Amino acid sequence: xxxxxxxxxxxxxxxxxxxALFPDRAGRLFGTxxxxxxxxxxxxxxxxxxxxGWFSYTPAASGxxxxxxxxxxxxxxxxxxxxxxxxxxxxxxxxLVVLTTLLTLLCCxxxxxxxxxxxxGSTLVxxxxxxEVGMLGTFxxxxxxxxxxxxxxxxxxxxxxxxxxxxxxxRHAARKFALYTLFGSVLLLVGxxxxxxxxxxxxxxxxxxxxxxxxxxxxxxxxxxxxxxAVKSPLWPLHTWLxxxxxxxxxxxxxxxxxxLLKMGTYGLIRVAVGVAPEGARWAAPLLGALAVAAxxxxxxxxxxxTELKRLIAYxxxxxxxxxxxxxxxxxxxxxxxxxxxxxxxxxxxxLLFFLAGAVKDRFHTGDLAVLGGxxxxxxxxxxxxxxxAIASLGLPGLAGFWGEAFAVVxxxxxxxxxxxxxxxxxxxxxxxxxxxxxxxxxxxxxxxASPAVAAPPxxxxxxxxxxxxxxxxVLALLVGLVPAVVLGLSAAPVQSLVEAVTP
Amino acid sequence: xxxxxxxxALLPGYLAAATxxxxxxxxxFVARRAVTLVVAVCGAVATAVxxxxxxxxxxxxxxxxGCSYVVNSRSALFAALFGFLTAxxxxxxxxxxxxxxxxxxxxxxxxxxxMTGGVVLASAGDLITLIIALETLTLPLYVLxxxxxxxxxxAAAAVTFFVVSVVATAVSLLGAALLYAVTSRLHxxxxxxxxxxxxxxxGGDPVRALDLPLTSAxxxxxxxxxxxxxxxxxxxxxxxxTYDGAPLPVAAYLSTASKLGGVMALLAVVTVALPPAxxxxxxxxxxxxxxxxxxxVALRQIRMTRLLAWxxxxxxxxxxxxxxxxxxxxxxxxxxxxxxxxxxxxxxVFFVVLELGAFAAVVxxxxxxxxxxxxxxxxxxxxxxxWVGAALALALIGLAGLPPGLAxxxxxxxxxxxxxxxxxxxxxxxxxxxxxxxxAYYVRVAALLYAxxxxxxxxxxxxxxxxxxLAAATxFAIAVGxxxxxxxxxxxx
Numbered sequence: 001x002x003x004x005x006x007x008x009x010x011x012x013x014x015x016x017x018x019x020a021l022f023p024d025r026a027g028r029l030f031g032t033x034x035x036x037x038x039x040x041x042x043x044x045x046x047x048x049x050x051x052x053g054w055f056s057y058t059p060a061a062s063g064x065x066x067x068x069x070x071x072x073x074x075x076x077x078x079x080x081x082x083x084x085x086x087x088x089x090x091x092x093x094x095x096l097v098v099l100t101t102l103l104t105l106l107c108c109x110x111x112x113x114x115x116x117x118x119x120x121g122s123t124l125v126x127x128x129x130x131x132e133v134g135m136l137g138t139f140x141x142x143x144x145x146x147x148x149x150x151x152x153x154x155x156x157x158x159x160x161x162x163x164x165x166x167x168x169x170x171r172h173a174a175r176k177f178a179l180y181t182l183f184g185s186v187l188l189l190v191g192x193x194x195x196x197x198x199x200x201x202x203x204x205x206x207x208x209x210x211x212x213x214x215x216x217x218x219x220x221x222x223x224x225x226x227x228x229x230a231v232k233s234p235l236w237p238l239h240t241w242l243x244x245x246x247x248x249x250x251x252x253x254x255x256x257x258x259x260x261l262l263k264m265g266t267y268g269l270i271r272v273a274v275g276v277a278p279e280g281a282r283w284a285a286p287l288l289g290a291l292a293v294a295a296x297x298x299x300x301x302x303x304x305x306x307t308e309l310k311r312l313i314a315y316x317x318x319x320x321x322x323x324x325x326x327x328x329x330x331x332x333x334x335x336x337x338x339x340x341x342x343x344x345x346x347x348x349x350x351x352l353l354f355f356l357a358g359a360v361k362d363r364f365h366t367g368d369l370a371v372l373g374g375x376x377x378x379x380x381x382x383x384x385x386x387x388x389x390a391i392a393s394l395g396l397p398g399l400a401g402f403w404g405e406a407f408a409v410v411x412x413x414x415x416x417x418x419x420x421x422x423x424x425x426x427x428x429x430x431x432x433x434x435x436x437x438x439x440x441x442x443x444x445x446x447x448x449x450a451s452p453a454v455a456a457p458p459x460x461x462x463x464x465x466x467x468x469x470x471x472x473x474x475v476l477a478l479l480v481g482l483v484p485a486v487v488l489g490l491s492a493a494p495v496q497s498l499v500e501a502v503t504p
Numbered sequence: 505x506x507x508x509x510x511x512x513a514l515l516p517g518y519l520a521a522a523t524x525x526x527x528x529x530x531x532x533f534v535a536r537r538a539v540t541l542v543v544a545v546c547g548a549v550a551t552a553v554x555x556x557x558x559x560x561x562x563x564x565x566x567x568x569x570g571c572s573y574v575v576n577s578r579s580a581l582f583a584a585l586f587g588f589l590t591a592x593x594x595x596x597x598x599x600x601x602x603x604x605x606x607x608x609x610x611x612x613x614x615x616x617x618x619m620t621g622g623v624v625l626a627s628a629g630d631l632i633t634l635i636i637a638l639e640t641l642t643l644p645l646y647v648l649x650x651x652x653x654x655x656x657x658x659a660a661a662a663v664t665f666f667v668v669s670v671v672a673t674a675v676s677l678l679g680a681a682l683l684y685a686v687t688s689r690l691h692x693x694x695x696x697x698x699x700x701x702x703x704x705x706x707g708g709d710p711v712r713a714l715d716l717p718l719t720s721a722x723x724x725x726x727x728x729x730x731x732x733x734x735x736x737x738x739x740x741x742x743x744x745x746t747y748d749g750a751p752l753p754v755a756a757y758l759s760t761a762s763k764l765g766g767v768m769a770l771l772a773v774v775t776v777a778l779p780p781a782x783x784x785x786x787x788x789x790x791x792x793x794x795x796x797x798x799x800x801v802a803l804r805q806i807r808m809t810r811l812l813a814w815x816x817x818x819x820x821x822x823x824x825x826x827x828x829x830x831x832x833x834x835x836x837x838x839x840x841x842x843x844x845x846x847x848x849x850x851x852x853v854f855f856v857v858l859e860l861g862a863f864a865a866v867v868x869x870x871x872x873x874x875x876x877x878x879x880x881x882x883x884x885x886x887x888x889x890x891w892v893g894a895a896l897a898l899a900l901i902g903l904a905g906l907p908p909g910l911a912x913x914x915x916x917x918x919x920x921x922x923x924x925x926x927x928x929x930x931x932x933x934x935x936x937x938x939x940x941x942x943x944a945y946y947v948r949v950a951a952l953l954y955a956x957x958x959x960x961x962x963x964x965x966x967x968x969x970x971x972x973x974l975a976a977a978t979x980f981a982i983a984v985g986x987x988x989x990x991x992x993x994x995x996x997x
């Protein structure tokens with residue numbers, strides 16, 4: 001049963017993508033139904049395959065392999081390329097799988113009521129579903145080559161979403177996105193086969209549980225893989241594709257980009273790069289940590305000077321992913337747990353923020369912070385939600401954003417040594433700056449008297465579609481904030497095994 | 505001395521030659537364009553099918569030191585591919601012939617002759633057979649390239665192609681002659697051991713063959729002569745003007761079948777006859793130059809055929825790369841050697857299928873007598889003709905090596921895998937970075953197909969033979985995209 005559900009989670013969105021062949025409304029309905037089915041399948045997958053209890057911290061046996069899939073399917077595909085259809089789900093990947101199916105479903109629902117200008121809605125929904133297949137495949141793949149194939153699947157559909165339905169400078173942004181991410185994924189290809197050629201297997205379970213690679217191979221492999229994932233995450237200074245892509249993409253594209261696509265990079269870093277080349281990870285950890293903190297600070301400083309709403313949120317992603325990468329770089333259990341929950345929290349909150357920014361732009365036709373103002377006067381609900389999302393994002397305790405950022409800093413202190421403590425202090429300053437720019441944004445957008453641009457449009461009430469699309473994210477931001485065990489409980493055991501495998 | 509000849513081994517060659525003769529007869533006695541074309545297509549398909557059916561290992565024209573005609577599963581794959589490609593190009597030519605640009609009989613006859621060369625080339629076991637087969641493959645193309653008689657470009661293209669090609673052949677022949685002078689061997693299988701062993705020239709003391717400057721010169725000339733045929737940089741300059749001046753179906757033939765011929769010849773020479781330690785570095789350098797220059801120049805192209813020409817120059821670089829890696833790793837094993845050859849062969853197969861698809865789509869979108877035209881004229885093509893545009897976009901994305909063009913993705917994966925198995929990591933990184941440059945122009949064209957068209961050009965009817973070839977090539981590309989193991993198995997030989 002659970003194997004069937006695992007296959008269904010991947011197959012349902014793929015079938016839904018055939019909706020592009022139908023007329024517009026029928027195609028959108030078809031796609032949305034299959035996105036909903038995929039979401040249900042992903043929930044059932046957890047219920048059926050994870051039988052040891054959801055909220056209990058069951059420690060893993062000492063020396064257990066880092067990947068113990070709850071359930072898996074394994075079939076031969078292309079033996080000559082070491083490529084097997086090997087999928088599995090465990091505590092590290094499951095929260096991301098659910099996040100992916102949920103956000104895609106919300107995007108499809110949103111598109112059901114609101115198709116951005118540029119092309120047919122059914123084609124857009126189909127492309128979103130193909131992106132979903134790629135993302136789910138990446139999270140579920142337990143074969144290194146298969147992981148690479150799915151990593152690549154995402155690229156062109158996302159390009160098409162940006163280039164087809166995006167803003168004014170969409171072509172440039174889309175091409176930049178495609179070339180940057182392809183640069184990352186070709187290095188991933190080289191890294192993958194560096195590992196496979198040296199180890200003679202592409203099976204992630206085997207590769208992560210025993211170290212067969214020599215030190216030099218590990219250093220080379222980790223360098224290649226880390227650059228590949230750093231482009232996707234993105235890590236400063238490889239982040240320059242992200243602001244353009246986020247700003248130009250249609251709302252649903254931005255939501256998926258920020259919500260899930262970036263997580264492919266951090267997930268890959270934890271699962272593949274650190275798991276396969278632990279010695280390389282130890283070697284590169286200080287550099288990775290320093291770059292992550294640089295990303296936090298650069299992201300915050302740019303945000304403080306930012307004048308465009310979507311661009312501000314995009315750059316805030318650079319900062320947040322910096323916290324996630326700092327957590328990974330510490331290579332401690334606390335740090336990697338912080339990274340995983342930070343991943344999920346960022347997906348929920350930034351997804352919500354992009355939905356809200358899209359709503360603001362749709363209503364007032366501008367995202368310019370200097371022109372917007374007094375949103376509270378015109379649309380109290382919209383501005384209230386924006387305030388909620390911004391406060392969640394800046395890491396108020398009790399909301400989802402808190403755990404990842406706070407414990408990334410804690411992990412840096414735990415790691416000890418002058419260097420890591422400095423990094424921890426700088427990251428904490430970055431956390432304070434995050435609060436500063438979000439409050440600045442709120443002051444500019446929501447407070448004061450309604451500016452002419454905000455006062456002009458006649459109807460600004462929230463529609464049913466918007467409430468349906470947003471409310472699950474609001475609930476989740478609260479839930480993950482109040483009960484972090486929904487994520488941490490699942491990943492505790494695999495993270496413990498991973499850290500044991502990494503630390504000599 | 506009488507020799508027994510294995511006619512079964514020669515059957516595909518006989519059929520290909522018979523096709524050429526039948527086409528001439530059909531043209532003479534029936535004199536209907538359609539009949540001539542159908543005869544030619546049937547002959548080409550029959551050649552391919554027979555090559556598949558009798559793909560067991562056979563050899564004929566044997567002497568003690570080797571055989572001149574060797575059939576194995578890889579040669580059968582090549583011969584079959586050649587037959588199908590020729591059939592495809594013949595069908596693509598239907599609109600051109602109907603428009604009366606070229607006389608159908610002569611056109612089909614020349615293509616069938618060229619196919620005969622290709623089929624024989626696949627099985628060539630000695631240097632003379634190899635070079636003669638390659639010439640039989642190329643010679644008819646000089647005429648075919650010049651078939652668009654109304655235009656100067658076509659004539660200029662034919663002359664360029666002729667001059668360069670003849671020089672290349674002369675260079676290869678000189679190389680073969682020098683090698684014969686050193687080793688007194690012509691058979692590929694005996695040339696390898698002879699070159700690595702000792703020889704005595706003019707009755708002198710035995711010396712290591714590889715130490716002789718004559719040997720190095722012979723190897724270099726032979727390889728470089730063949731590099732002309734695959735349009736490897738720096739011997740590539742003939743390709744873009746020739747492709748652009750030739751009629752579109754002939755350009756398709758040049759970039760698929762003719763390139764396949766060059767690759768077959770190179771493969772036969774470098775994997776069997778010549779010592780990899782000598783050819784490897786040369787081929788690696790050629791590969792790096794070819795893919796980098798090809799991709800960079802393709803970025804700047806504004807004409808469709810030139811863009812495809814430069815991109816196919818770049819693609820030749822990816823094919824050469826695994827061969828270049830053969831010699832570079834000191835501790836290379838037999839397995840790594842096989843992986844490299846398999847990667848080169850399977851890349852070639854994936855490439856020609858995708859390239860044929862791209863050219864078929866271009867033929868379908870253009871007027872029968874037109875050339876490739878400027879890229880601008882393809883603006884919005886996928887909005888006017890949905891399926892043809894989608895197929896062209898899929899072929900281009902496949903050439904770029906990305907999903908949903910899975911065939912192209914696996915082709916690149918095979919090449920990178922073989923390079924890393926052969927511990928040539930640096931070459932793998934160059935291949936990978938070139939894939940990024942490649943995407944820049946492929947995606948530009950693909951996006952152009954879906955861009956809104958301000959001119960609102962009318963939709964044209966698509967000639968059904970071209971649509972058929974396009975559908976077949978696309979279906980095949982999709983099928984091997986999901987089951988690449990079929991091609992990889994066959995390429996293993």
